[in-house]
Amino acid sequence: MKNKLFFGGLAWATNDDSLREAVSQYGEVEEVRIITDRDTGRSRGFGFVTFVDEESATKCKEEMDGAAIDGRNVRVDYPRERAPRGGGGGGYNSNRSW
Numbered sequence: 001m002k003n004k005l006f007f008g009g010l011a012w013a014t015n016d017d018s019l020r021e022a023v024s025q026y027g028e029v030e031e032v033r034i035i036t037d038r039d040t041g042r043s044r045g046f047g048f049v050t051f052v053d054e055e056s057a058t059k060c061k062e063e064m065d066g067a068a069i070d071g072r073n074v075r076v077d078y079p080r081e082r083a084p085r086g087g088g089g090g091g092y093n094s095n096r097s098w
Contacts (some may be wrong), residue, residue, distance in 0.1 A: 027056020
């Protein structure tokens with residue numbers, strides 16, 4: 001998916017609307033999502049922007065990587081695939097001998 005970008009190093013004050021405003025000059029934005037801490041609701045300092053087309057994303061990446069948004073220089077790149085996460089623990093194990 002070459003139309004989605006990762007934005008790292010965002011200011012705590014950056015929100016979905018301000019990030020959308022900063023990147024909308026590069027093309028039509030489909031989705032903006034700042035990742036927040038589930039307990040505090042505070043930004044974790046990174047987010048994702050999905051453009052409608054790949055060309056807009058490429059231009060945004062080239063021009064915004066290292067640029068300032070809300071007073072912070074941000075890193076812009078294509079997102080990496082998340083590594084598979086292990087399953088949860090604590091389940092019943094019928095093979096366990098007591």
